[in-house]
Amino acid sequence: MTAVALVLALTAPVLGSGPDLTTPPLEAPVIVELRPVAPPRTPPPTPVTPVQVPTEAAFSVEIAASAVQPKPPSPVVVQQPVARVADHADAIARARSAPNGQLPRDALCPIWDGTLFRCDMAAALESAAAAGMPRVNMTDGYRSYDQQVSVKASRGSWAAQPGTSNHGYGTAADIPEPARSWLFRHGADHGLINPAWAKTEKHEPWHWELAN
Ligand SMILES: [Zn+2]
Structure with a gap:
């Protein structure tokens, strides 16, 4: 209840x-x-x-x-300026596997003046500049095959046969003074050399390459 x-x-x-x-x-x-x-x-x-x-x-x-304009003069860069070569290992590998003068532009690295190189070459130049090399404007850096053809046409025997220049591998730079003189004293410390042929058969003190 x-x-x-x-x-x-x-x-x-x-x-x-x-x-x-x-x-x-x-x-x-x-x-x-x-x-x-x-x-x-x-x-x-x-x-x-x-x-x-x-x-x-x-x-x-x-x-x-x-992305569609790999050939125009104005460089289109996807790679960031070199800080550490290790950060660009993939880009360097892609550039190494590409034919002379046909390096993917997005595999190239710019230096201080915007000139493009294979990223380890760019790193060597930046290393030299950081150590005291004057940051001059490059006369030339990476050259596509078409650019090598036009350079050969204008410079004749002074230019390499198209498709054979180290400029086509992004590992060569034509460097004006006063940076050039600095490189003759310290370039080797940064892996940069003025190759033997540039001192003998052709006198090209402005032409510097990656040592290896
Ligand atoms: Zn050169």
């Missing part, structure tokens, strides 16, 4: 709250009225997004365009 009393006692409050439930429904409409107000706030961010889309699209177009 006592249990029944308790059940009734518990049921009573529930039933009693019945009438109270009538109140919330009245508040519900208020919430519904607030929701319509929210939508107007959402649109503002939406217009902002369309503005960003064209910008990203523009960048994509630039990237796409730059």
Whole structure:
């Protein structure tokens, strides 16, 4: 009998709250009225997004365009300037496996003046510059096969047969003074040499290569 009393006692409050439930429904409409107000706030961010889309699209177009122009004079570089040769191991390997004058441009590294080289050559030049070699503008760095053809046409016997120049491997630099004189004293310390042929058969004191 006592249990029944308790059940009734518990049921009573529930039933009693019945009438109270009538109140919330009245508040519900208020919430519904607030929701319509929210939508107007959402649109503002939406217009902002369309503005960003064209910008990203523009960048994509630039990237796409730059990726398609490996031959134009203006160098398109994907590799970052050399900080550590180890960071460019993959790029160096790709450049080593490519035919003379056909190195992937995105496998090349720029030095201070933007001239491109195989990344270990760029690192050797940066190493020399960091040790005191004047940061002059290079006369020449990597040469594509087409560039070697035009150089051969303009310089004749002074230029290598197209497809054989170390410039085509990205490991040669034509360096003006005063950097050149500095290299004759310290170049070997940075793996840079003025090869024997450049001292004898052809006197090219400006031509420096990676030693190995
Ligand atoms: Zn040269």
